[in-house]
Amino acid sequence: MGRQRPGTPTLEEVAALAGVGRGTVSRVVNNAAGVRDSTRRTVQRAIAELGYVPNLAARSLAGHRADAVALVMTETDWRLFGEPFFTEIVHSVGDALTDTPVQLLLTLVRSDTERQRFVEYARGGRVDGVLLMSVHAEDPLPDMLAKAGLPTVMLGRRSGDESVTYVDADNAGGARDAVTHLLKGGRDTIGVIGGPPDMYVAQCRLRGYREALEPAGVEFRSSLVVEGDFSEESGHRAMRDLLARHPELDAVFAASDSMAAGALNALRAAGRRVPEDVAVIGFDDFQPARPTDPPLTTVRQPLEAIGRTMVRLLLEEMEESPAAWRHVILPTELVLRDTA
Amino acid sequence: MGRQRPGTPTLEEVAALAGVGRGTVSRVVNNAAGVRDSTRRTVQRAIAELGYVPNLAARSLAGHRADAVALVMTETDWRLFGEPFFTEIVHSVGDALTDTPVQLLLTLVRSDTERQRFVEYARGGRVDGVLLMSVHAEDPLPDMLAKAGLPTVMLGRRSGDESVTYVDADNAGGARDAVTHLLKGGRDTIGVIGGPPDMYVAQCRLRGYREALEPAGVEFRSSLVVEGDFSEESGHRAMRDLLARHPELDAVFAASDSMAAGALNALRAAGRRVPEDVAVIGFDDFQPARPTDPPLTTVRQPLEAIGRTMVRLLLEEMEESPAAWRHVILPTELVLRDTA
DNA sequence: CCGGTAAGTGGGAGCGCTCCCATCCGTGGG
């Protein structure tokens, strides 16, 4: 470092070459109005000739903005969600920023050192806003950013009431739809393979399950609930437990597709036919989903819309710095395939 | 944007509160020597009291450095390599930067718009150097960056002679080792499932195959070479072709583990025993590898070392701006499991 | 007792840009 790249021309040099003032060149570079067309062309020629590129540090310093936003992943996101979720969010966020001059920066926060460094980076003004991939309950990052007054949007939430803007899928609603569908299909002994109970998203999906039972007059039985950790293996194990406890089970709602896939295997191993003996519905439908056999009926999370919405909210907060946090819940969609 | 976060204190304000000059505060903030301990403590107290965080734009502007590097992925990397490769590289790069004040920024370049934006970002001085994930032959990005005088290190190379610093695995050597191992095991009709012939990495692995044959006195036969695209499915197809052409085949070297996995399936379908009838060796051994049945003998790419080396070279270039590009080839390792 | 040296410190001079106001020029109406 400390090295200077050679001959990076400055605004002033462009102005000199074009025979105009600094202000005019700045206006041309920033595509601002109020420059005569002939002047604009002269300046553009000078810019091209010198290969001028604006110094972004100077622009930031003078303009009080960075024209960049960060999308932060924690170590946990990194493994837990695997590629499809991550890819889809990143792509939709990227797409949503295409028409802006904003550069998207992905950053990985794996340790306290890295968190600290990132906070200094963000508070230091290198980004105008931060998007947080799903955060864990104990993650101090959202509040650190909020306290620093940085526009921040989270994907998902850590609890029922967040004091940070977030976008989330309608987890409860999606689960409710799934279970309602099972009930309408005449199933009445419906097991649940839930996620880790300390995760809010898992709580919501479980709540949706309960909410669906009530109007149908079916009683909630906690023996029908088994907890998993969103992994395929945990789904397999949970399904086995469930069958042992309730051989009469005629349907299962799994809080993730991976767990549903594990459940499918366990059911096959137990000689149950799907969906004849036991109907199965999953949750997520990340694209491209690894196809199950038979193809899984599931609740689709609107990832593309989530990414897009996060960007919209972030840009709005960057623009206006609203007083209140906003919470957006996006609808899920029940995708009927062959397991229910 | 255009918004100002409230009350961000400046160096000057800290200096005033601590009753010292700007220079002294700067020295404390940057952990520079030449400040009396008592003074240092006073200043640190003032910093804490005001919650001072350095303005990085100002620092960049005055200090001619960004304290950040970018790791660029193109759309192609994104899909082609999937998670394990990507994850391991990112982690090792991250680890290698832990002890520096350098922030790692992952950026995704999917279109010309995004490429242009990134180049402006990089040339604008927001990063001190760039790491490029594997690049394709036609990718103009490396040369754009090189021309801009930005320290740049590529993972892999686009051709035999690159005018950009790169780090690569010894693809030819790894392939040679694999095939030599097969020959030593008494196999002499060894098929190859190669990668796309327009990719240099595929050429190298194929070259290694040929180089191993010669000293063993085995003649190269092009009918033993089938081309794949690194996907499991293409490996399956290639294996079928190979068996049709050469029923007497007694070994296969696949230029990737995915293709080897496909080959394994095809062999099983054809009723061949592995390794008794046909030995199989793959290439990559990305962790965590999806286990094959039987466990695959393969050539391990030293991803961790590659990431670490890339960072070392980049930091060196940032420091000294050497005249010549450097090319580092890291050794692979033949991992013997059950298929050969 | 004094010059000499080193350690510690203060602050001027930018870094290259944006913002904004003063200025200039051309035009149209009175």
Add this chain to the structure above:
DNA sequence: CCCACGGATGGGAGCGCTCCCACTTACCGG
């Protein structure tokens, strides 16, 4: 023919920091 007005333009005043040099002070040896 003069003045007022608005669009186009020039450039001063910073933005908050680092770099570096000048300055102060304390302490050393002669």
